[in-house]
Amino acid sequence: MSDCCVKGFQWDGTPEGKETKLAGLNTYVTGSxxxxxxxxxxxxxxxxxxxxxxxxxxxxxxxxxxVYVPDFFGGEVIAPEIVRDFARLRQLDMPGFLARNSKLTREGEIVACAKAIRATYTKVGAIGFCFGGWAVFRLGAKSHEPPLVDCISTAHPSMLENDEIENVGVPVQILAPEVDPMFSPALKEACNRVIPAKGLPYDYQFFPSVEHGFGIRGNPGDIVEREAMVRAIGAAVSWFKYWLHVK
Known part of the structure; x- marks a missing residue:
């Protein structure tokens, strides 16, 4: 992980949902x-x-x-004001944070949440940002039978590995910024080569002139980033409306 995973902008707005529990985890839930x-x-x-x-x-x-947003960091929170405080960003113990929240540590919780949702709902999708990118690929793995989710989407995924791309078995959407050290050209090429070869429905959206994090921490005051964020939201909405309502 690099600084791009924690820098950006905090948006205005008042959340409308509530806090609850999902598979034993504190969770934000919204919608009915x-x-x-x-x-x-x-x-x-x-x-x-x-x-x-x-x-x-x-x-x-x-x-x-x-929509469910569980806590996959065991109650640990990076203060949101750090997003624009570069001095404090450099002081973060990122290796320690990632060690405490490794794939091995968190995958079981993520799968448990998906199973809890699948037990209640007819159609289930998953979307992951940055840290969540590798996780949605694992939720969409062909080894899950029956499938845990019906489709996945990710914006600027981090920690994604080639075997996770190889093993995906559900429709995939990727929202890929032009500048992204975490989702490298090699990983982009692998996705664009491997996923279509599987015969899976695939929507690869390229966002020129924006960086890693734009989809969840972009600058609403910058016209290029704002347009990219609006387009990314629209693309994800269209993707999930089709796979969760039409299909």
Whole structure:
């Protein structure tokens, strides 16, 4: 992980949902559809970050889904004001944070949440930002039978590995910024080569002139970033409306 995973902007807005429990984890939930659900896997700022909750609210309204945002960091929270404080960013113990929240540590919780949602809802999607990117690929793995989710989407995924790309077995959407040290050209090429070869429905959206993090921490005051964020939200909404309502 690099500084791009924690720098950006905090958005204005008042979350509309409530806090509850899902598979034993503290969880933000918003929306009221009792048939269609979306699991949103947060970035490094975690489940309390205003941006992620405001975005979950928008997904709930526009997709017509109940959206769950569980805490996958065991109660640990990076203070949101750090997002624009570069001195404090450099002081973060990122290796320690990632060691405490490794794939091995958190995958079981993520799968448990998906199973809990699947047990209640007819249609289930998953979207992951940054840290959540690798996780949605694992939720969509072909080894899950029956599938835990019906489709996945990710914006600027981090920690994604080639075997996770190889093993995916559900429709995939990727929202890929031009500048992204975490989602390298090699990983982009692997996705664009491997996923279509599997015969899976695939929507690769390229966002020129923006960087890693734009989808969850972009600058609303910058016209290029704002347009990219609006387009990314619209793309995800269209993707999930099709796979969770039409199909």
């Amino acid at each position: 559809n009792d048939q269609v659900a979306l699991l949103l896997i947060h970035d490094l700022f975690g489940w309390t970050f205003t941006n992620v909750r405001v975005l979950a609210d928008q997904y709930a309204r526009e997709i017509n889904a109940t």
